[in-house]
Amino acid sequence: MTKYESQIKQCAAPVDRVYAKLADLRSIETLKEQLSDPNAAETISQRAGDKVKPEQIAMMQEKVRDLQCDQDSVSSHVDQFGMDITLRIIEREEPKLVKMQLEGAPIQATLWIQLLPGQDNTTRMKLTLGVDMNFFIRQMIGGKLKDGVEQFAEMLARIPY
Secondary structure, eight states, X not given: OEEEEOOOEEESSOHHHHXXXXXXXXXXXXXXXXXXXXXXXXXXXXXXXXXXXXXXHHHHHHHHTTOEEOSSEEEEEETTTTEEEEEXXXXXXXXXXXXXXXXXSSSEEEEEEEEEEOSSSOEEEEEEEEEEOOHHHHHHHHHHHHHHHHHHHHHHHHSOO
C-alpha cells in the first residue's frame, strides 16, 4: 500500500465540531443543496476569487447532482468506470479519527482524517490516503494523488464548521 499524506492544516473551529461534521456524511447534503442553488456559481466565485474558474464550478455542480448520502457513506455513479462507487466510513474514534474506505472502485483505497486540538479553539488536521496499486499505475498517477490529497485537505480546512 502506498501512502500519500497532506501537510497539517488548521481548521477555524474546535476539534469536537470538526469531528462531528466529518464523522457524519449527511453534512454533504448541505453542500449538494448549496451547489444546486442557481446563485451558487456567483457566490463561490466571489468567495474564491480567481482560484476557481466558472467551468470548475459547473463541473462540481454536475458531480454532486447524483450523490447519495447517509451517515456512513457517500455514493455516486462514475461514468468513467461505468459503476457506482462508494466512500464509506469504516472507523470513528471521537474526536480524533475518521477512517473511510473506497468501495466498488477498480483500486483499493483508504482515507484517514486525523484531528488534534489546536490553540485558540482551532483544530489541526492531517489526511493520509493509502492506495493499493501496481508499480505502473503508481508511476502514472502517484503525483496526482499526492496533489489531490493536499487539495482535499485544504478544502476541508476551509469548511465553515
